[in-house]
């Protein structure tokens with residue numbers, strides 16, 4: 089592949105290495121050099137140094153070194169030519185190698201340019217088209233005016249099949265390569281999104297790589313389509329060669345500067361939450377794009393800031409996989425904190441109602457572990473010795489997940505204090521649990537990875553259901569009157585439950601399952617049947633297992649209620665009252681009023697299932 093030396097030199101000269109590296113690393117000027125945290129190895133103190141005049145970088149820690157092209161190659165995993173092309177594009181230099189241009193690279197360029205034009209087109213529609221009026225009204229009702237819409241390049245996809253495709257004359261390859269459209273069953277090109285507000289998604293350098301679309305809720309939008317299909321609230325571009333969901337953080341391109349300046353990055357759940365933070369004067373918020381926060385996001389974030397504040401709805405934040413969060417904290421040397429948002433409120437709503445409260449929530453965010461612990465302690469029944477002991481058990485499990493003994497110890501004292509239990513009794517138990525994860529049995533925490541993995545699907549099974557089935561196998565009389573099919577949200581588990589509930593001998597149940605082709609169910613049940621139970625089950629243990637199962641089933645059903653509310657199939661008053669009542673009862677499980685709460689939730693679930701399966 090022939091590119092002349094002079095063109096390579098030209099690209100180097102035109103690329104400001106400090107600006108380039110700053111897209112991924114927070115650089116500070118020290119003397120004549122710039123320094124920051126090395127993107128190639130984990131570190132706490134900066135040993136990564138950039139020399140602007142020479143166009144070189146060097147790391148004193150891991151000895152990574154190079155120029156602009158090396159940097160792009162290493163960080164974006166490109167070969168020399170592709171890295172060079174990327175930099176040439178940035179600098180507006182045309183390379184004379186097109187005869188041999190790699191097809192993948194050329195496609196990429198074509199897709200990026202189509203995406204850019206699409207974003208502009210959607211944006212223009214939102215600002216000017218008459219049919220976008222409901223969208224503008226809706227956005228304004230959420231505190232998003234014209235200036236904000238311009239800042240975030242928001243758009244409107246009209247309620248037509250192929251308005252974008254025909255206006256921009258997008259061919260099939262581009263439609264599929266960008267995810268902007270597809271070819272329908274009648275072999276016609278069709279837009280991916282219609283009748284939606286468009287949130288364009290950019291890479292850190294500011295190139296549009298994907299779009300997310302939100303439906304207009306009633307009374308602004310149409311609700312269900314004419315064919316009765318209910319559309320999901322959000323729809324995003326699929327994975328493409330220009331868009332990787334697990335690496336992308338929405339709004340990082342705009343938030344970068346403030347993140348670096350403040351050393352803090354706020355992670356929210358949705359695009360409108362991000363925008364709310366910007367308008368409330370905290371332009372350092374990002375959101376994941378249709379995936380959970382994961383390892384790759386941490387890898388990106390740690391290049392920008394040390395402090396990561398999760399600003400989710402409180403119930404959600406507590407459900408992040410704790411063990412992974414601690415592991416990422418350690419590996420990437422960041423601190424993860426959780427903003428204590430008022431229960432039931434999200435950042436977008438809070439920013440509009442009380443921006444000061446939102447600022448406070450971020451400023452007073454607490455470490456992830458403390459947040460989880462507080463939830464346990466706040467929910468504890470400290471009035472009785474049993475209540476305190478139970479809360480202590482749960483608290484110790486939460487503590488034991490943290491890998492650092494020093495950290496654990498600080499919190500052990502807090503727990504001892506709050507629950508009036510001798511710290512000397514807690515300490516050894518926490519240490520024991522820390523070293524032996526099998527001892528960490530939590531009734532009221534989100535389910536950890538399943539202990540039984542079905543052979544075929546490889547999909548993890550929800551723990552609460554498994555625990556309940558285990559009891560059903562080994563102590564059928566203890567749970568006979570307390571378990572019902574709607575508790576089992578996992579289909580395989582429900583199959584097993586129903587088989588066992590028939591009262592037939594175990595081996596017959598397994599045979600039946602196999603005969604019906606339910607191999608996974610048969611396998612799981614065979615495993616459960618030979619389980620060694622490591623301890624006796626008391627009445628409280630059974631209650632803990634059943635409560636956990638009820639809790640998980642009810643939470644799953646609440647999601648459906650929320651969906652019904654969004655889709656206008658439930659009156660807001662009714663839905664909100666239901667959500668509130670049900671959540672109150674969840675909190676009561678395993679308290680002295682637990683039995684009544686369990687009966688109420690059971691009745692509610694049965695009722696929901698009776699009406700929805702009609």
Ligand SMILES: [Zn+2]
Nearest residue numbers: 126129147150
């Ligand atoms: Zn290094």
